[in-house]
Amino acid sequence: MEFVKLVGPTAIFFIMYSLGLKLTFVNFYELLKSPKNLIAGLICQLIFLPIIGLLIVSFYPMPDELKIGILLLLLLPSATMSNYATRLVDGNVSLSIAITTICSLLCIITIPLGMKVLFELVMHKPIENFDIKKISLQIFIIISIPTILGILTNRYFNLFKQRIVLLFDKISMILFLLIISIAVYQERMNLGGYFEYVGIVAPIILFFVLIVSLVFTKFIVDGIDSQRSITVECLLQNGAMGFIVSAQIFSNIAYVTPIALYALLQYFVLAFYVANIKIVK
Numbered sequence: 001m002e003f004v005k006l007v008g009p010t011a012i013f014f015i016m017y018s019l020g021l022k023l024t025f026v027n028f029y030e031l032l033k034s035p036k037n038l039i040a041g042l043i044c045q046l047i048f049l050p051i052i053g054l055l056i057v058s059f060y061p062m063p064d065e066l067k068i069g070i071l072l073l074l075l076l077p078s079a080t081m082s083n084y085a086t087r088l089v090d091g092n093v094s095l096s097i098a099i100t101t102i103c104s105l106l107c108i109i110t111i112p113l114g115m116k117v118l119f120e121l122v123m124h125k126p127i128e129n130f131d132i133k134k135i136s137l138q139i140f141i142i143i144s145i146p147t148i149l150g151i152l153t154n155r156y157f158n159l160f161k162q163r164i165v166l167l168f169d170k171i172s173m174i175l176f177l178l179i180i181s182i183a184v185y186q187e188r189m190n191l192g193g194y195f196e197y198v199g200i201v202a203p204i205i206l207f208f209v210l211i212v213s214l215v216f217t218k219f220i221v222d223g224i225d226s227q228r229s230i231t232v233e234c235l236l237q238n239g240a241m242g243f244i245v246s247a248q249i250f251s252n253i254a255y256v257t258p259i260a261l262y263a264l265l266q267y268f269v270l271a272f273y274v275a276n277i278k279i280v281k
Contacts, residue, residue, distance in 0.1 A: 011175040012244045013146045016104060018168040019080045020150015021161050023101045031098050040221050041099040041230040044213055046110060049074040049234060052208050054118050060201060067122060068115070068250075069258040070201065072242055074209075075114040076259075077103030079236040080172055088274050091229035099233050104147050104241075108139045111245060130249070138248050143241065176240040202261045206269050209234050228277070235270055239263025 031038045053074035057067040078100045086096040103110070112135040119127050154161045213234040217227035242259035249255075 009142045009244060009248075011179055012142050012241055014168070015080060015146075015172040015175060015240060016143050017146035017150040017153075018165070018172040019097075019101060019104060020147040020152075021154050021165045021168065022083060022097045023151050023154060031095060037092070037095055037221050037223070037226040037230070038098060040217070041095060041226075041233060042102060044216055044230055044234050045078060045099060045103050046106070048212055048216065049209060050114055050118060052205065052212065054121065056201065056205060056208070057122050060204075062201065063254070064123065065250075065254040066198065066201070066258060068119060068127065069246070069255045070205065071115060071118045071122075072111070072246055072255070073237055073259045073262055074205070075107070075111050075118075076237045076239075076242050076245075077107055078233040079176075079238045079240075080169075081176075082232050082236040084169075085232045085236060085270055085274070086229045089228040089232060089277050090225060091232060092223065092225040093229070095226050096229045096233055099230070101147060101151070104238075105144055107241075108136050108144050111139060112136050135245075135249060139245060142244065179240050179243055198257050198261045202258060202265050205258075205262060206235070206265055210269060210273070231273070232270070235273070236266055237262060239266075 050071070053071050057070050078096075080100065082100055083093060083096050086093050112130075112132045116127065116130060116132060210231070213231040217230045221227045221230060237259075239259050239262065242263075243256050246256045246259070
């Protein structure tokens with residue numbers, strides 16, 4: 001976890017800055033004029049996903065550190081790759097970017113508070129050495145500040161933004177893969193039998209996330225493009241952020257084992273989802 005602690009904050013700062021570059025106030029204003037789909041997407045991401053995590057860790061027996069990892073996983077905002085995936089399924093890209101950005105800005109509250117509340121509901125005791133104020137400050141520095149800076153750059157330095165946004169997106173994806181790959185490789189000997197649990201639980205989580213998002217959007221969200229956007233947003237969790245946030249809080253690699261495996265499997269499920277849409281078309 002030392003690699004993630006040292007390199008991670010700088011990498012996630014860059015990744016979140018790149019995310020902020022994509023959000024324009026014009027697109028956001030258009031969404032607010034008819035906010036039903038935006039609200040539905042936020043409900044899916046901020047309420048339904050944590051509930052899925054709560055139910056799974058409540059009924060499936062596993063070590064406490066894995067329960068914490070799963071709860072953290074489903075409190076994360078969606079990955080920046082969700083915006084690209086939305087294009088692949090002909091989804092509403094503006095809606096996708098807005099949901100990703102809003103959830104990223106809100107995670108200063110949703111992650112520490114959600115972790116505390118959900119864990120106490122499951123374990124009937126507080127998480128040891130869990131300082132909400134300290135964690136919120138860390139998240140604000142490495143997540144919220146760069147996202148806000150990216151938004152401001154997009155607003156006031158648009159010409160500069162147009163020159164760098166594609167390059168920054170590519171670098172962000174490389175950093176995301178490096179963080180996960182190197183961290184898992186360095187700690188592979190410490191993972192022990194955790195994959196015995198996670199290898200079963202991660203696919204279960206993906207299954208329920210996909211089904212819940214498909215059913216909810218089918219009946220609540222207007223427009224097939226917005227339905228697809230929200231489904232993609234729910235599927236793709238920000239694994240890089242999960243690694244880095246957990247590294248700042250915990251020292252045991254076991255906490256991020258569910259995040260690591262989910263971060264890999266989510267793209268296989270996404271590929272299936274994209275292929276199914278293309279075939280239907």
